[in-house]
Amino acid sequence: MGRGVKIAEVAATAGVGVGTVSRVINGSSHVRDGTRQRVLEVINRLGYRPSRLASSLALGSTRAVAVLVPFLTRPSVAARLNGILGVLDAEGYDCIVCNVETPEQRDRNLHNLADPHRVDGILVLSLPLRRHQAEAVMAAGVGLVLVDSDCAGVPRVLVDNVAGGHLATAHLLDLGHRQVAFLGDITYKGMGFRSIPRRLAGYRRALAGAGITFRPDLVRRSRHSVDAAAEVATQLLGGRDPPTAVFAATDTLAMGVLAAAEALGLLVPRDLSVVGFDDIDVAAMVKLSTVRQPLQRSGEEGARKLCSVLRDLPVRAMRTVLPLELVVRSSTAPPLVTAMAGLREVG
Amino acid sequence: MGRGVKIAEVAATAGVGVGTVSRVINGSSHVRDGTRQRVLEVINRLGYRPSRLASSLALGSTRAVAVLVPFLTRPSVAARLNGILGVLDAEGYDCIVCNVETPEQRDRNLHNLADPHRVDGILVLSLPLRRHQAEAVMAAGVGLVLVDSDCAGVPRVLVDNVAGGHLATAHLLDLGHRQVAFLGDITYKGMGFRSIPRRLAGYRRALAGAGITFRPDLVRRSRHSVDAAAEVATQLLGGRDPPTAVFAATDTLAMGVLAAAEALGLLVPRDLSVVGFDDIDVAAMVKLSTVRQPLQRSGEEGARKLCSVLRDLPVRAMRTVLPLELVVRSSTAPPLVTAMAGLREVG
DNA sequence: ATGAAAGCGCTAACAG
DNA sequence: CTGTTAGCGCTTTCAT
Numbered sequence: 001m002g003r004g005v006k007i008a009e010v011a012a013t014a015g016v017g018v019g020t021v022s023r024v025i026n027g028s029s030h031v032r033d034g035t036r037q038r039v040l041e042v043i044n045r046l047g048y049r050p051s052r053l054a055s056s057l058a059l060g061s062t063r064a065v066a067v068l069v070p071f072l073t074r075p076s077v078a079a080r081l082n083g084i085l086g087v088l089d090a091e092g093y094d095c096i097v098c099n100v101e102t103p104e105q106r107d108r109n110l111h112n113l114a115d116p117h118r119v120d121g122i123l124v125l126s127l128p129l130r131r132h133q134a135e136a137v138m139a140a141g142v143g144l145v146l147v148d149s150d151c152a153g154v155p156r157v158l159v160d161n162v163a164g165g166h167l168a169t170a171h172l173l174d175l176g177h178r179q180v181a182f183l184g185d186i187t188y189k190g191m192g193f194r195s196i197p198r199r200l201a202g203y204r205r206a207l208a209g210a211g212i213t214f215r216p217d218l219v220r221r222s223r224h225s226v227d228a229a230a231e232v233a234t235q236l237l238g239g240r241d242p243p244t245a246v247f248a249a250t251d252t253l254a255m256g257v258l259a260a261a262e263a264l265g266l267l268v269p270r271d272l273s274v275v276g277f278d279d280i281d282v283a284a285m286v287k288l289s290t291v292r293q294p295l296q297r298s299g300e301e302g303a304r305k306l307c308s309v310l311r312d313l314p315v316r317a318m319r320t321v322l323p324l325e326l327v328v329r330s331s332t333a334p335p336l337v338t339a340m341a342g343l344r345e346v347g
Numbered sequence: 348m349g350r351g352v353k354i355a356e357v358a359a360t361a362g363v364g365v366g367t368v369s370r371v372i373n374g375s376s377h378v379r380d381g382t383r384q385r386v387l388e389v390i391n392r393l394g395y396r397p398s399r400l401a402s403s404l405a406l407g408s409t410r411a412v413a414v415l416v417p418f419l420t421r422p423s424v425a426a427r428l429n430g431i432l433g434v435l436d437a438e439g440y441d442c443i444v445c446n447v448e449t450p451e452q453r454d455r456n457l458h459n460l461a462d463p464h465r466v467d468g469i470l471v472l473s474l475p476l477r478r479h480q481a482e483a484v485m486a487a488g489v490g491l492v493l494v495d496s497d498c499a500g501v502p503r504v505l506v507d508n509v510a511g512g513h514l515a516t517a518h519l520l521d522l523g524h525r526q527v528a529f530l531g532d533i534t535y536k537g538m539g540f541r542s543i544p545r546r547l548a549g550y551r552r553a554l555a556g557a558g559i560t561f562r563p564d565l566v567r568r569s570r571h572s573v574d575a576a577a578e579v580a581t582q583l584l585g586g587r588d589p590p591t592a593v594f595a596a597t598d599t600l601a602m603g604v605l606a607a608a609e610a611l612g613l614l615v616p617r618d619l620s621v622v623g624f625d626d627i628d629v630a631a632m633v634k635l636s637t638v639r640q641p642l643q644r645s646g647e648e649g650a651r652k653l654c655s656v657l658r659d660l661p662v663r664a665m666r667t668v669l670p671l672e673l674v675v676r677s678s679t680a681p682p683l684v685t686a687m688a689g690l691r692e693v694g
Numbered sequence: 695a696t697g698a699a700a701g702c703g704c705t706a707a708c709a710g
Numbered sequence: 711c712t713g714t715t716a717g718c719g720c721t722t723t724c725a726t
């Protein structure tokens with residue numbers, strides 16, 4: 001054990017040149033077996049460990065990638081990040097995580113991470129990039145891949161949120177609901193998340209497809225927390241001509257709707273149907289019907305894609321669209337009127 | 348804009364030496380104002396950006412720290428990590444996140460992260476370290492701080508889990524419960540988390556303090572997921588001589604108990620009281636009484652502590668104990684028998 | 695105040 | 711197969 005043992009010392013002790021030691025370390029085949037043993041022995045005896053910085057500088061690669069994530073504490077984000085870390089670890093990359101909560105943070109990070117020799121690549125989660133930002137990164141020779149976000153010319157993995165919004169809404173419509181509300185989140189000034197507006201588009205499309213006129217008063221927004229959603233939902237459900245069903249753009253928002261319903265004494269799904277989006281862990285717990293998207297897998301695919309980029313391998317698909325799936329649990333049912341009509345018919 | 352502009356080119360263009368350019372970049376005061384302007388102008392014109400690796404190597408510091416986290420997707424972990432990232436970002440450190448799910452991963456990471464010039468410091472979350480591991484890291488000149496984990500001689504921030512377990516149990520006992528169960532998680536082979544065993548110790552101490560004999564059959568374990576906990580809780584509650592209350596060692600486990608109760612048709616808190624631990628976001632949502640620990644803050648304190656270590660500042664406290672607080676919501680109430688006795692008295 | 699030069703520790707091309 | 715040497719790009723004495 002020795003502090004600060006350098007390759008030269010190992011070479012000298014083993015009676016070889018530094019080149020040979022380097023070859024041994026990096027598993028080059030062009031080293032006689034005896035020599036290798038001797039070097040290895042000295043390395044162990046001296047407790048030598050190569051300097052990461054030095055080898056990275058010589059190699060011209062940091063063997064690290066950064067991931068830009070908005071709101072790390074959201075379960076959906078953590079799930080994606082989990083997938084990313086898994087493959088990056090397996091591929092031997094360090095993963096620098098940058099939590100982003102404001103547009104300034106996003107831009108600052110995006111800029112700084114493009115510094116020479118800072119990271120080999122960047123994975124951006126959910127945050128839409130402007131063309132020039134993406135180009136700046138790539139022009140700097142830094143690999144770039146987007147997850148849950150879109151930008152032409154940049155490798156990306158995403159889901160069809162319009163289809164997802166349609167899926168959720170159509171489920172409610174098929175059940176017989178005619179007053180279906182939409183609960184989205186407020187636009188985080190400047191962050192420009194695109195997923196939720198797209199889900200809203202899907203909602204409108206489904207309505208139109210069913211010949212139902214869009215009621216702007218049934219579209220609400222709240223901050224992205226259970227409490228905030230509950231508050232907004234309380235107003236919505238307590239107002240005049242309330243909906244019999246609501247499509248909440250994320251499971252977290254749906255939780256708020258559920259809480260509001262309970263507080264108002266509404267039984268779900270008897271008095272109110274609710275469908276969410278994402279299928280985070282708690283969704284199953286509260287038996288929420290929801291649109292499931294492969295969160296962890298999106299992270300894995302994105303990370304794999306980045307690894308390809310970094311190895312200069314051809315990216316298999318510039319744009320990978322992951323499947324969405326409606327998971328029906330017990331937060332959705334036909335509206336009371338329909339159910340009663342059914343009874344009447346039967347009777 | 349130029350790809351690969353190096354400091355020498357800037358120096359040449361500005362008609363100065365590289366030393367001067369370096370001084371300008373790093374804000375050294377010993378540069379004439381005119382010179383500084385000229386250099387700055389050239390830097391901008393050429394689009395020069397210093398190489399992170401090169402400066403780090405010269406400086407002998409990576410300006411990066413690693414954080415070892417077990418099970419990133421657990422809400423409590425994400426909350427802590429969020430706190431860590433916040434202060435590290437503010438302090439200008441990159442944060443490499445290493446997710447750890449097995450003892451081998453933990454040991455491998457701990458070993459590799461101690462490579463020279465890999466990171467300046469390591470923050471370990473919840474994972475207990477053996478003395479020799481901690482010493483190896485520190486001996487390698489890498490800063491080390493523990494969060495939610497204990498190890499003499501290492502700066503750390505934690506809570507008193509024994510006291511927490513006592514707090515939760517005493518609350519139930521004070522309510523009049525006499526059959527109080529404990530639900531912990533299975534020992535993750537080799538990971539050796541210590542928090543939950545300590546909470547169990549607090550539970551036993553509270554029982555003893557109330558003169559109640561410990562019933563081993565009331566102590567159960569499950570994997571750390573809502574589903575698994577629900578399964579175990581179902582057996583517990585459906586068995587002979589079931590408890591009237593359960594202290595679940597984490598909120599996630601408590602969720603399982605709640606789910607099991609509902610499935611069995613037990614009303615909470617009328618037929619069963621439940622108290623959890625952590626106070627993660629969902630706890631409020633399901634109105635779970637719980638022992639709150641400052642999750643995000645623990646991360647912040649830990650990160651701050653690490654920053655002190657890295658700056659060779661004296662660490663204010665080797666061992667910071669954060670406060671615990673009982674949050675009573677509506678998952679706890681007196682047991683039915685007691686409530687009825689009370690009624691009788693009144694009547 | 696500023697230029698020249700010696701590292702920081704390793705990799706890789708080149709010669710042998 | 712292996713030793714030597716020239717970088718990788720920046721910081722920092724040490725002179726001037």
